Amino acid sequence: MLDAFFHRHPVIVAHDLVGCELTVARDGVIAGGRIVETEAYAGPADPASHSARMKLARSILGGPTGHVYVYRSYGIHLCLNIVSHEPGEGGGVLIRAIDPMIGLEIMRERRGEVPDMQLGRGPGNVGQALAVSLDDVGSPVNAGGDFAVTATTDDVRVLAGPRIGISKAVDAPWRFFDPDSKAVSSHRKGADVGAESLLEHRDWLSSVE
């Protein structure tokens, strides 16, 4: 996958990541699966984005694309993001859920007694299943390191809906998911996304200002 993939608006990247395969290597052991749910976060202009408030986030999310950003949520969970934005902008894509495919055993070990379907269901669970840590902040994706994303040729249906768990800009339809996957964290309704409406989504924030 080309570096240019992450060098686009986070909404576009978030949409295109659904259906891709994500792997993380830990001590030579690889785990991962098919991405089935993502959310886009833009730069400081997006009030729901960490980069609107936090220094580290602004520095990472505004930095080079195709790198990893990890944050701690509620003092417990670690959530995995990939820095994605257009030149001169800032932003990233939160990986909310994966359909587990590779390294099932190690992921079961990390997650404990849960159905395989729930191994990577929810952003905090993705972090746990893949053993992501805060030390991974700044790690490159697809550069021969621990993190890799590969496109699949599968024809994937993608729906868009509002982001989850935020208190600002709650209506921005910047969450993308595969409605056919059982590993999606929240099965609320979404609208079908075509190339044209993606452009509308991209401009959602500025359109309501």
Add this chain to the structure above:
DNA sequence: GATGCGATTGCCT
């Protein structure tokens, strides 16, 4: 030094 809060999860009814 103190305070407030969150890009969540899972247990409860």
Add this chain to the structure above:
DNA sequence: GGCAATCGCATCT
């Protein structure tokens, strides 16, 4: 479907 648990970090005094 509702809500408590939990703690590091940014912001404020």
